Amino acid sequence: MSANKPGGASARQGEGRGVTPRSLDYSTWYTDVVTKAELADYSPVRGTMVIRPYGYALWENIQKDLDRRFKETGHQNAYFPLFIPQSFLQKEAEHVEGFSPELAVVTHAGGKELEEPLVVRPTSETIINHMFSKWIQSHRDLPLLINQWANVVRWELRPRLFLRTTEFLWQEGHTAHASEPEAREEVLRILQLYRDFVQDMMAIPVVPGRKSDSEKFAGAVETFTIEAMMGDKRALQAGTSHYLGQNFAKAFGTQFQNENNELDFVHQTSWGVSTRLVGGVIMAHGDDKGLRLPPHIAPIQVVIVPFIRSDEDRARVLPIIDQIRQALPQIRFQVDDRPSLSPGFKFNEWEMKGVPLRMEIGPRDLDKNQIVLARRDTGEKEFVDLDRATHALPDLLEQIQAGLWEQALAFREANTRTVETYEEFKAQLDEVGGFFLAHWDGTPETEAKIKEETRATIRCIPLDSPQEPGRCMVTGEPSKQRVLIARAY
RNA sequence: CGGGGUGUAGCGCAGCUUGGCUAGCGCGCCACGUUCGGGACGUGGAGGCCGUGGGUUCAAAUCCCACCACCCCGACCA
16 A cells, blocks of 8 residues: 555654654654644745744744853844845855855845845854954954854755754854864863753753764854754754854954964854754654653643533632742743543643643542643652642653653663674664764764765764774774764654 | 546535435534543534536536646655
């Protein structure tokens, strides 16, 4: 039976109340979760999406915490324009080569053809350097630590909700420093910041590492990455931090006078995470009932479903709810008192939306002076004495945060293998998939061969794995360290 | 760009092979009532340029041609 006939995978999409099971069709499961949890919806222009209020609230929570971390490390927010003169892109050779194929270009405006076409920014290194070159004169102007929250456009060939949309939201940090060591320190500081954020807030374990030359950012000297494992065992690049060296500084003349009265080019970094993180949290934690959100970033942490059948019930139940909410102002509550829907319907809906904790309360509970708490991560229900509720709720949220982390970590560990030979690698990749730690001779030729033959890529050269002499699994040439290889999004 | 599909009510689909009745079904939506501790039920109701343009025909959702859009798989990528 072909995939698009009735009964095939895509025919199931959107059907019924639940989502397509992950085991049946992971890709359709993902799309189902995004649309049914009301995170996003398709927009009329190919590859673009509308981020719906619930999805946007999730992004805002991500933004809020990251923004705080950026500011704590001395960065300031600014905003640079969407339009960039086409000639700017062409000033840095690798940059233009890397981005040309995916640019959206404005050629007409105000009813006339433009003198010079404008590129809709795919990233802002060029326009920011243009400005930096005006703002920086002295070593006293450095370091310059700028971040911007923005939308960017990349005309990707194969879009996918949140993971790769034509237009996406992100933050891009751009910094200029007086020396290479200082800039490199910044690159790793941000990588660590990203790692802490994704692990502590999103409960997704990541492998920090350096990208191979062929995988690095167009125009960078070195690119660092955090790589996460998704529920189908594929890798997701969750954030990148680039050491740009003096490449852009030289292209744009971003110079300063140092303490020795010499003119020098600044050393730069850039780094970003995007709305792709939302896709990451879906695929790292979601199950066949839908989304499972880590409490630290969940727009709604506790949904309260009251059982109310009469005014008398209402008079008993609502004050208790108010009391609990007032006692816990730090928790994000939502009370679902929609009268026309049955409790079962509500339970399923909030499970689809991944709310970490559900609190049930009705006359029957109040008779016993208790409430019911149901965890989204384990599905467990427990009865809690009313007077213990204000302690139980925050405790449980932390347990759920930790529980999701433990599950994701255990899953990654169980699906990460060290392999010695290319045959072993290929067999295991097809049979079980996942992350592979293997020796590589460091050449682009071998890297290309692996990619060509297996569709897996070298995700990174991990930073925190030990130096360990070995032989490349493909060529047998010497290698100093194992690298992380996987199929990726 | 290559391969595979799909466009019919808000969503999911049937109808097309073999042209013809008032274009159906499920879910959702609206009103009222009964329900409500794991996806409730009854009654009544609203909602359609059948993707777009052209052609064939007495007659087109249905046949022919062209176009457009979107989805899935690959190459590019945060």
